[in-house]
Amino acid sequence: MGISAVPGSGKTFVLSHLAADLIARGGLEPGQEVLIVTLVNSAVDNFSGRISTLISKQGLLPRIGYRVRTLHGLAHDIVRERPEKVGLEERFAIIDEREAELISKEAANAWLSANPNTLDEYLDPELDENKRDRVRRQQLPDLVYHLALAFIRSAKDHRLTPELLRYKLDAAPARLPLAEMGWAVYKDYQRAIAYRGAVDFDDLIRLALDLLERDSDFLERLQSRWPYILEDEAQDSSQTQEEILRLLAAGQGNWVRVGDPNQAIFETFTTANPQYLLDFIRQEADTRRELPDSGRCQPAIIAAANQLIDWVMQDHPEEAARNALTTPYIQPTPPGDPQPNPPDDPDGIRFIDRKYSPDEEIKAVVDSIERWLPEHPQETAAVLVPRNARGVEMINALKQRGIPTHELLSSTQSTRAAAGALGNLITYLGDPTSAAKLARVYEVWRRSWREETEKQDLLADIKKRIRGCSQVETFLAPRPDRDWLSEISEGLPEEVLSELEEFRNHVIHWQGTTRLPIDQMILTLSQDLFTEPADLALAHKLALVLRKAAEDHPDWRLPELTGELGSIARNQRRFIGFSEDDSGFNPDTYKGKMVVTTMHKAKGLEWDRVYLMSVNNYDFPSNQTFDTYISEKWFIRGNLNLETEALAQLEATHSTGEYDWYEEGVATQQARLDYVKERLRLFYVGITRARRELIVTWNTGRQGNAGASLPFAALTGKQE
């Protein structure tokens, strides 16, 4: 069954009810489960919680009878059942994205220093030797690294191992220099992670698919375990995801795919394509449904979104981009619906067609927020930007004006806080003579006091005193003749004295933990530092991971392991709900604050008032002669998008047709078109986040030569 749904039509609601219903009706045999596959982690907990509540209401045991997974989580489940079949040992490690990035950076650098002039043929011939030299030193490392990341991903997506790729390259009829480079880095990268006894996230998916294809008994068992498969956000489904689910659903065929092709915004450099879902609905699904009713936005905003669909389908100047958006149009809910639309307000929607510089745009938006926010403490509001970096600029500007904000950018705050507290403490233990670090530990230990105004003076006083203790040992391990605390104790308020004594006792205990292996040290410290179950669970996980790191690097001691701590913490979130934020972001909890996030992250969320920024032709190009593209570098000849060209060369190694052999530049053109289409959908997603008010602005870009994007102009009626 295929369901095509519009923004705000309640997909999650429908799917969770469907799952709960299947479980409650007793359609499952012992050991069977409803499998729900979704796109991001935050949705996993969201689904899981909803279903659990629904089935608990019916008097059943919660959390049994269904399983909610991202594709990575599902692949992990599958591989974990039979690791040895794909050459993995029992407790294989999964390297996180950060470590994968580090490894490919190393591999890319190694390749560059061994082949400093190989890429010369791609440099702009206009550049003089000096400039070329500078490009080689300053630009190429980053370019090669990003290219390698995309190349490795894509190779894995196509299930090409380095050996297999080598074979294909050797058999290729012509030279493919970028693919050769990609292969060399890929080979190094793969060897490096194998040495760690690990796989990366993309390997997991590839291996899961291998397993299902090779072992029909195993597949059959999984098929009978999951008689119902519900797939959310199916428009962002990659080719491999579709293949995996198709295999799992084969036979009984209870596969429900829900998605909105107009919201496909995760396609760049993946094999994801909304066309798969469209094809599925059109050709394969035995049942088709549309969910066109949406109670989210007020009618004027719905009209703008529908107008965008119309303009794209009929009037986009690039004919090939006209299928970026498709019908159904969004329709307001009928009268009497439990989710009525907000009242119509044509003034609630504003396209500010002014030629702001980037700084002026920020200023204008901040001014507007400063006026609006205090008067609407009960409403939710967000600023949506196309890229993370722009979001950081916006956050800083808001903070400077003292406007309360909440950032929903890269990593979440609570994970950072817990790991940060541990990090500070361990940093001190690695450098125990430092009074400054000891004072910092004190702050961390008493961090719950930060919110309590009456404790502020004591906190500051103690901190200052510890900082001033130049010989830390006379405080922590006093001798009869050298005892800092008794020296200063005269005239000291009792409160301060006892606080210092209590802190000293803790520090002495913490120092004792340096004799423990790292995992035990973390666990012991976390008992003192944390009370929240989520923090303690994260600490337990950190202990396991750091223990592994210590085993992999026998020469590492506290200082090295401390460095590892923060980065590990950030990446443990891929599968796990270790923070409140992971259980689904709820905009309603941030009333009176300005949420800043990217348009990508805003997917699935809604606010009363939304600012869309930077809607210029650089971030939202239309494949016109005046457009420029972020992926086409100034130092590369002929506006080539080298990353795309590399992927096209990779593609060529396993193409079979006589006429689809690699031709330079074709991929760059195609990438432009894909980017244009994805950006149109991103704009559509941005617009449909707003319930009542929408404010859209653009800026002239860093070079000062960008203009309003064409879709922006179309919606303001400025286009001819």
Place this chain on the structure above:
Amino acid sequence: MNQVNLTQRQREVIEAGADSRIFLSGQAGCGKTTVGLERMLYLLEQGIPANSLLVLSPQRTLAAPYFDASTSPRAGPGGQVSILTVGGLAQRTVDLFWPLAAETAGFTHPDQPPVFLTLETAQYYMAHLVRPLLEEGFFESITIDRNRLYSQIIDNLNKSAVIGFPHTEIGDRLNSAWLGDPGQRRIYQDAQESASRFRAYCLEHNLLDFSLQLEVFLDILWPDPVVREYLTQIYQYLIYDNVEEDIPRAHDLLRDWLPEFKAALLIYDTGGGYRKFLGADPETGQALSQLCDQQIELDDSFAASQGIANLANNLRSVISPSGGSLYREKVPVGVLSFPHETRFYPQMLDWVAEQTRSLVSEAQIPPGEIVILAPYLSDSLRFSIMERLQARGIPVRSHRPSRSLRDEPASQALLTLAALAHPGWHMRPNTYDVTQALLLALDGMDLVRAKLLTEIVYRSRELTLAPFEQINPDMQERITFLHGNHYTQLRSWILEFQAGPPLPLDHFLRKMFGEVLSQPGFGFHHDFDAVRVAASLIESIRKFRLAMEPAQPSQGGLEFDLGSEYISMLQDGVISAQYLEAWRTGTDEAVLVAPAYTFLMMNRPVTAQFWLDPGSSGWVERLSQPLTQPYVLSRGWPDAQLWTDAHEVETNQENLARLASGLLYRCRERLFLGLADLGESGFEQRGALLQAFQQVLQESSK
């Protein structure tokens, strides 16, 4: 031990005539081992010479009750009962009759003495041989930690020896059952090649790993009339417990040997077979019953209460379809408990600790009657649970059989000092390690002063320690003169040592320990734990040296190289230098925290059990080992049959059913399940054991 509670049937076996051959079988908890122990004591009391009695057991831990009983007053004075595994018997015999075997077995230097390898030293040699092959591209297609790679190759050799097929067939056997990625087939050739090279190397250097010891004993020595005469003369009485957990070749040996004993008692657990993945074969063991005059079965249960027994039967029938549907019996309320709202792992651990506390202080159950079991016991888990129990004043001990010396601060400190005393090794300990070493070596030292001292006196580039007198007076005062004096003593000792002749590392450590570190003013003076660790370290180094020396050309200064080699192998984890903790002391007074299988191998029932993480797949699935396969490399596996998913599932179900009921037969009253939504690593847990419990609960609520 008292005889009051023995049944008539038990008594008959114990007091059977001195010419009887009995095969005794029954479920766990029916009193079989009690019979074995009483039989041993009875025979001794009848005046049979202790050294004519052989007690065989598949694993040393299983024989623990026999060790204890053989030293009890009832065993009387006189000689020693031989309590051995077949492997131990093999090593003893090979050592004794080496000249008879060496040449036939193909050793290059039969005139030289044999060197027996431990698992560690075998691993060391394997690493030595395989490392260059890895550079050539061996094993490229698998993802595996190197040390586990080495141990799996050794495991294959052992499998060939315990099952009894030529080691040259390992690769072919594995290959012919392989159904996965065809690209992986090459690794079996690689594994075969590595095993063959290892064997050749052993023959060339008189090294005997476990597999070679067993093969030499069984294939060459046992058939030799001289050896056979010797063994049958010495051992005239046999008690063989846990026959089901032993290897096929041990059963073969017994098949041959049994008629020669005057009297024999074979004990067989009908629900056992927990060591199958180590090569145990209950079927070949069961076959031995035909060679006995009497087959006796015990069917009482002295352990499990009716409620627990019902739970065991229900679980068994749910887990394993062939387990029969006979049992759908009521499980009384209170037999099975679990928490209702525990999302995170540490919350579950809190619950476990709290329940344990209430068992001990409210239900008055002695701590020794409680076990906390997990499928795997990570160090973090072990530490977390033990800490929680200690905080509640409950005595606790862990039985993870061993831990690595690498993790012990005391052994790290000793090795850091050793590196400082041997600048020729060019090992440069970092400041952090030197600080920790001084912290531990100097009595009463604190972390801050140890760091100050290290930063001032330690020159890592020259690998020297500067004299205390050269420090400026202010700093001397900060560090204190007391510590200064001790530091000076330690430093002088090192300088003196460097001026003298070189010593092997173990001798060096013993000397440093005896002359400095154990003296008043030094850290090991009071710290008995550290002393124990030091002793284990020295012993491990000594063993390593003895195993290494014969294979190396003896030249001057050889010991130095061995010392630094030992340290770097320890760092890399090739040698884990594990040592047995003193877990057998105080057995009765403390809560035991252990992996589930380890508890099974301890062979004793308790009142209450906790099963942590019942959703973990670790309860169900065997360890995945890409290079070996315990079931394909077993005697019953048909040639060229493929190992399919159905086999895997069936084996997993059988193992789980066996494990669950095996544990419950060793549980008298209550079972607690440590449930958490997210497991230790933060993953959701939905394993088969959890599903089975769910089903049992649903059934019994109907």
